[in-house]
Amino acid sequence: xxxxxxxxxxxxxxxxxxxxxxxxxxxxxxxxxxxxxxxxxxxxxxxxxxxxxxxxxxxxxxxxxxxxxxxxxxxxxxxxxxxxxxxxxxxxxxxxxxxxxxxxxxxxxxxxxxxxxxxxxxxxxxxxxxxxxxxxxxxxxxxxxxxxxxxxxxxxxxxxxxxxxxxxxxxxxxxxxxxxxxxxxxxxxxxxxxxxxxxxxxxxxxxxxxxxxxxxxxxxxxxxxxxxxxxxxxxxxxxxxxxxxxxxxxxxxxxxxxxxxxxxxxxxxxxxxxxxxxxxxxxxxxxxxxxxxxxxxxxxxxxxxxxxxxxxxxxxxxxxxxxxx
Numbered sequence: 001x002x003x004x005x006x007x008x009x010x011x012x013x014x015x016x017x018x019x020x021x022x023x024x025x026x027x028x029x030x031x032x033x034x035x036x037x038x039x040x041x042x043x044x045x046x047x048x049x050x051x052x053x054x055x056x057x058x059x060x061x062x063x064x065x066x067x068x069x070x071x072x073x074x075x076x077x078x079x080x081x082x083x084x085x086x087x088x089x090x091x092x093x094x095x096x097x098x099x100x101x102x103x104x105x106x107x108x109x110x111x112x113x114x115x116x117x118x119x120x121x122x123x124x125x126x127x128x129x130x131x132x133x134x135x136x137x138x139x140x141x142x143x144x145x146x147x148x149x150x151x152x153x154x155x156x157x158x159x160x161x162x163x164x165x166x167x168x169x170x171x172x173x174x175x176x177x178x179x180x181x182x183x184x185x186x187x188x189x190x191x192x193x194x195x196x197x198x199x200x201x202x203x204x205x206x207x208x209x210x211x212x213x214x215x216x217x218x219x220x221x222x223x224x225x226x227x228x229x230x231x232x233x234x235x236x237x238x239x240x241x242x243x244x245x246x247x248x249x250x251x252x253x254x255x256x257x258x259x260x261x262x263x264x265x266x267x268x269x270x271x272x273x274x275x276x277x278x279x280x281x282x283x284x285x286x287x288x289x290x291x292x293x294x295x296x297x298x299x300x301x302x303x304x305x306x307x308x309x310x311x312x313x314x315x316x317x318x319x320x321x322x323x324x325x
Contacts, residue, residue, distance in 0.1 A: 003095035036118035037093035066117035067150020103273025134146030149176035218242030
């Protein structure tokens, strides 16, 4: 098969389409003929050596895909050859075929094309596990998403609105904020022209929001704490603004705040299967009802993976970027 290999650590140009061995499936895995995969920030970090694949995972990038089941392991049920599926991967999505544990496979949501289904697994599993399973965001609460126009952001807006949440977002242009508003965001803040802490306080009568989903890390840390309500929860899923910061512990104590952080890729197959199961139960009905839609910005061929990475790293896109074998 063909797959995109990281030929050496470096810029997008190190991504090369190569002829490689087909993956071999284990007894509890399925082999998927890939229809589409999606780009994630973790892929760009892997390319520069900052996010290596977990032990035993494919060396090729790609943390989600959609496609058709081509083979199943001896212990696999209920998947069968010919099923149209999408899947959460530990790697290997930038390829014509990928092996994945059966517990990380999902049916294509009703009403969604096989291609567009590749836009869902990583964002759905990330947002549902962090915001709803761990931070327990509930009806009637308020929620701030940094990077509202990203793949994570565009999904988080929609699923939070479906759950009856008031949604705040930050983004860096009026065009991006307009898309966030269209998707359902209630309060849209341009972080380049406004202080989000002030705006959050103004919009909540001085209280702050209940949950924040943050991909910046250090650069927003104290301001995030200042933006939280009493009993608020900050969830960090990225360090685009750095990983080391100072903390004034009195803020945490005074407001009884919770700070959590987690990634998805390094979790155990059992934990991923649990998250995937929760996503199918809670998110797939929202997609079937047309309340959560894929937001796909651009499609590239596998041979154009480097171009896709350049676009992702430019942050000019809105939503997801897909790669097609």
